Structure formats: C-alpha cells, structure tokens
Amino acid sequence: QVHLVQSGGGVVQAGGSLRLSCAASGRTLSGLTTTWFRQTPGKEREFVMAIRRTSPNPYYLESVKDRFTISRDETNMYLQMNNVKPEDTAVYYCAVSGREILQELRFPSSYDYWGQGTQVTVSS
Numbered sequence: 001q002v003h004l005v006q007s008g009g010g011v012v013q014a015g016g017s018l019r020l021s022c023a024a025s026g027r028t029l030s031g032l033t034t035t036w037f038r039q040t041p042g043k044e045r046e047f048v049m050a051i052r053r054t055s056p057n058p059y060y061l062e063s064v065k066d067r068f069t070i071s072r073d074e075t076n077m078y079l080q081m082n083n084v085k086p087e088d089t090a091v092y093y094c095a096v097s098g099r100e101i102l103q104e105l106r107f108p109s110s111y112d113y114w115g116q117g118t119q120v121t122v123s124s
Helices: none
Strands: 005-009 010-013 018-025 033-039 046-051 057-062 067-074 074-083 090-097 118-123
Touching: 005 090, 005 118, 018 090, 018 118, 033 067, 046 067, 046 074, 057 118, 067 118, 074 090
Parallel strands: 010 118
Antiparallel strands: 005 018, 018 074, 033 046, 033 090, 046 057, 067 074, 090 118
8 A cells, every 4th residue: 555645836927947855654665657647627637747667768748858757765656747838737746557568558547546636727
C-alpha cells in the first residue's frame, strides 16, 4: 500500500516556473514507475511524464518536452515546470504503478495509487 500526498501548485504567470511534489508513505518508490498526469474539466486524465521502474530515462508528453522535468528519490517525486503556458492549466496528479511497458503507461487504469491532485493555473 502506498499513500501519496501532493504539494505545490497554485497560480503562475505564463513563462514562469512551478514545482510540484509528491511524498510517498507506506513503502519507498524503489521498484515503481512514477508518473504525473493532468486533467482539465470535461476531459480525460492526460499522461505528462514518467520514470519507469527499471529505467532512469523519462518518458514524456511531447508538448512538455524541454519545459518539464521529472525527478524522484526514495520517497518523493517531483515535477519541475518551466516556461509554463496557459494550456498547462490543469489539476495535476502523481501516480505509481508496478508496470513499465511504455504502451501501458499513458493509461490511468495502469496505475495503482494516486495523489489527491493539485491545481495549477497559468495566467496569460
């Protein structure tokens, strides 16, 4: 059992930066795929970035390439958001899974545990 608690988020101007954190308890993140999703009203939850359980190389949504960075340690995962855009406005969620097949990672159903979500609003 993993309990994930998110922090960070808020309102930021376009072009600014924001860091989201996700703290795990119950077990360490070692051996788990750690992922960030986001969701806007009326839309499905969207995959943003992941670090797979057996690979340090991030897997990411093309639209955040070169702007967002994902990182992790034994009990925390982070999403550093730079040069944010209004279209990045969403509720962001952290999630973990024992899976690592790339084709599965984009689907919320592949994840076992979720953070509570945090709102990010980018003003233009």
